[in-house]
Amino acid sequence: MATQAAFLAGFSQLAAQPGRDRAVAVAVAPAPGPARVAVAAVGSAKLGVKAGTSRTAAVARLGVRCRASLIEPDGGRLVDLVAPEEGGRRAALRREAAELPHRLRLGRVDKEWVHVLSEGWASPLQGFMREHEFLQALHFNAIRGQDGRMVNMSVPIVLSVGDAQRRAIQADGATRVALVDERDRPIAVLSDIEIYKHNKEERVARTWGTTAPGLPYVEEAITNAGDWLVGGDLEVIEPIKYNDGLDQYRLSPAQLREEFARRNADAVFAFQLRNPVHNGHALLMTDTRKRLLEMGYKNPVLLLHPLGGFTKADDVPLSWRMKQHEKVLEEGVLNPESTVVAIFPSPMHYAGPTEVQWHAKARINAGANFYIVGRDPAGMSHPTEKRDLYDADHGKKVLSMAPGLERLNILPFKVAAYDTKQKKMDFFDPSRKDDFLFISGTKVSFHNCWDVVIFSTNPLSSLVKS
Amino acid sequence: MATQAAFLAGFSQLAAQPGRDRAVAVAVAPAPGPARVAVAAVGSAKLGVKAGTSRTAAVARLGVRCRASLIEPDGGRLVDLVAPEEGGRRAALRREAAELPHRLRLGRVDKEWVHVLSEGWASPLQGFMREHEFLQALHFNAIRGQDGRMVNMSVPIVLSVGDAQRRAIQADGATRVALVDERDRPIAVLSDIEIYKHNKEERVARTWGTTAPGLPYVEEAITNAGDWLVGGDLEVIEPIKYNDGLDQYRLSPAQLREEFARRNADAVFAFQLRNPVHNGHALLMTDTRKRLLEMGYKNPVLLLHPLGGFTKADDVPLSWRMKQHEKVLEEGVLNPESTVVAIFPSPMHYAGPTEVQWHAKARINAGANFYIVGRDPAGMSHPTEKRDLYDADHGKKVLSMAPGLERLNILPFKVAAYDTKQKKMDFFDPSRKDDFLFISGTKVSFHNCWDVVIFSTNPLSSLVKS
Secondary structure (H helix, E strand, C coil), X not given: CHHHHHHHHHHHHHHHCCCHHHCCEEEECCCCCCCCEEEEECCHHHHCCCCCCXXXXXXXXXXXXXXXXXXXXXXXXXXXXXXXXXXXXXXXXXXXHHHCCCEEECCHHHHHHHHHHHCCCCCCCCCCXXXXXXXXXXXXXXXXXXXXXXXXXXXXXXXXXXXXXXHHHHHHCCCEEEXXXXXXXXXXXXXXXXXXXXXXXXXXXXXXXXXXXXXXXXXHHCCCCCXXXXXXXXXXXXXXXXXXXXXXXXXXXXXXXXXXXXXCCCEEEEEEECCCCCHXXXXXXXXXXXXXXXXXXXXEEEEEEXXXXXCCCCCCXXXXXXHHHHHHHHCCCCCHHHEEECCECCCCCCCHHHHHHHHHHHHHHCCCCEEEECCCCCCCECCCCCCECCCXXXXXXXHHHCCXXXXXXXXXXXXXXXXXXXXXXXXXXXXXXXXXXXXXXHHHHCCCCCCCCCCCCXXXXXXXXX | CHHHHHHHHHHHHXXXXXXXXXXXXXXXXXXXXXXXXXEEECCHHHXXXXXXXXXXXXXXXXXXXXXXXXXXXXXXXXXXXXXXXHHHHHHHHHHHHHHCCCEEECCHHHHHHHHHHHCCCCCCCCCXXXXXXXXXXXXXXXXXXXXXXXXXXXXXXXXXXXXXXXHHHHHHCCCEEEEECCCCCEEEEEEEEEEEECCHHHHHHHHHCCCCCCCHHHHHHCCCCCCXXXXXXXXXXXXXXXXXXXXXXXXXXXXXXXXXXXXXCCEEEEEEEXXXXXXXXXXHHHHHHHHHHHHCCCCEEEEEEEECCCCCCCCCCHHHHHHHHHHHHHCCCCCHHHEEECCECCCCCCCHHHHHHHHHHHHHHCCCCEEEECCCCCCXXXXXXXXXXXXXXXXXXXXXXXXXXXXXXXXXXXXXXXXXXXXXXXXXXXXXXXXXXXXXXXXXXXXXXXXXXXXXXXXHHHHCCC
């Protein structure tokens, strides 16, 4: 009821909000029951955009048109920061970036964030965080928009700069800088920049709840980063590609929304994972669709959404995981008709209850109004102590209370195990607990993923870490 | 405008809220202009409370009647957790507490929190935090009430228990425990208790943004505390007293509201401090009143509100500070007609931007709708590095963006210095900066308080640290 009320309150604000004529703003009552669709404003005519045009053509500088019947993106419209080919903007930006005197070299993780930002996963963020956004993310896990509403934003999305370069930029009074890759090729321009201090200790403590050495993201992207942060509006020259044979899976939120609309989805449930999928997962996802059908939805679609950015060294590589996900669909373990497999381009923080909010929020922007959360999401072992870094239940609890996620339906992960009576995987029933078999060895290997057990001769399990 | 809009939105929710007949709910438009008073519900008749009765008589179990024209307390009514003498409740609670098998011994800081909670400074909290409140405080610095609205709550107010006692309580299935002082005398009963893990590292990291050893509150109240936390509803046997000759200054939020109403205050501006007051402060407070009069308020009253709970060893002791505050009023540096001096019973965290929110939120509950914030509020030196723990501007910035504080008007502290042209203390004017004298020696001694300089032969300054 609270969610429903919050939704309706949000919707009345939405309808009254000025400047919304640049996007088709659509909201869906989250649950229960079938989609309650309400079109708040239809302004595509003013944009000069025709229905059915390609993604590129439908993109305005600041917003992407959103199809009816999907949850509206945070901030009311999907951010798109890729310069359009039309009108010469892309060529002009490329020329400018090549000539800008100040050039910031992006590391691997920085480039992944450029990708994330450019496609609007972090909507309504328009670029790397300025200080007021950084502080709100650190202290409140949420940012207040110009309309006064809070959107969730739990991890800082920031770009660092060293002291010498900071001084040079400020000495020139530069307001625009080029972002370049490891071979000095321009990727983007950051404008109206703001430079502020990068207090690494405070950032790490407030994001991870520990400052212990050995946090993978910290070692990869913070420890050796510059002592200043530079925020600003981002404009990316062209869509980010990796040329690793997996780009076809890297669907943007706009592309995902188009796909869900094409399939006439009236509910989208997202499943984030960073490890191989297995039978327990498959059971859960199949069951979730069944429950949504029982609620009255006609066509719930699963977004099976492995994380594709930076992961720690002992996680299964993305290429292997994608092969395995393909198999799941090929073998019919999941129904391809109601499943979309795509890559979520974010790097992994392993920041538990803080990060799970980001994982959920980004999926709202991709059109998901249901999010499946398991035990210890985004968790890992404590880097220096013999215990888990986070309480296994905190992720689910924090997610269910997080500001800015009121519109999202949280589906707690049900624990699956092998039912020795039924002789198949099933959800654990505490009233006859002795019938269920949990295998500790396998459990350990999946400990950082889900509290779920593989017990099957299905060929899928042989792919795990193979 | 945003504040005004947020206020009005809040008010419409208020008027529609059920169950509000237990308190006179009153809201005042924050600024600019004179009080816009609107009585949302008058329910004193249902409470059996007559206007003008004493504090005790006016107190219901869960709420204190609030006078017209003051900002409404967080959650709509002021919490009061002291058992009423009437009806035998106090005697019954005392008997029960004496007989309860499980007794938790309170340390100095615990007892200060019992005091804080019992008088409703932390309204709408009804006792030590349960886990859902603790997690929201840690992650969001705000807690969502049953009505869906967020109230600010940035520091965890929690009670720890050791493992042996935790096991004993849980083995008995006890739901009520007695809280006792260092001589085993019952102070309160905690009921409907919930016990959950006390992850000290995570609590410290998320509250202070560092886990460096040497944080005063951590050493005093966390490092040696139990590994479990116990939350529940608090009922205190009788008002907390210290018998140190200063109890007459320890006015509860209800008493302060009565005092402001008696003086017909139409604006209350709060000044939190933990160090001696000086001429720079006095200039600021006098100037603030002038500005409020210019805004159209007829009778702005200053709440000069030194913190009275735990402070670190090198801060000036409370007894000295109170003597000095008395002098300020005696000598007419501040006008006694428009100034209320009282003690804020909270312990000090020295948690900078996190703690300043608590300092501001608690003053809303005492009736203040304006809060003066300085440089580096609640800041200190980093315990192990040669730098300030917090960026001096973060406190003000975080406070101005904090969820749940939208109704409060934040007044940034203006820097005062000695104007050698005018030969008096005045606000620093950067356009003629050479006319102003900052004395570094004195500045250093006040570094952790305010970026302001004493330059005066006023006898007040001789009291400092004397």
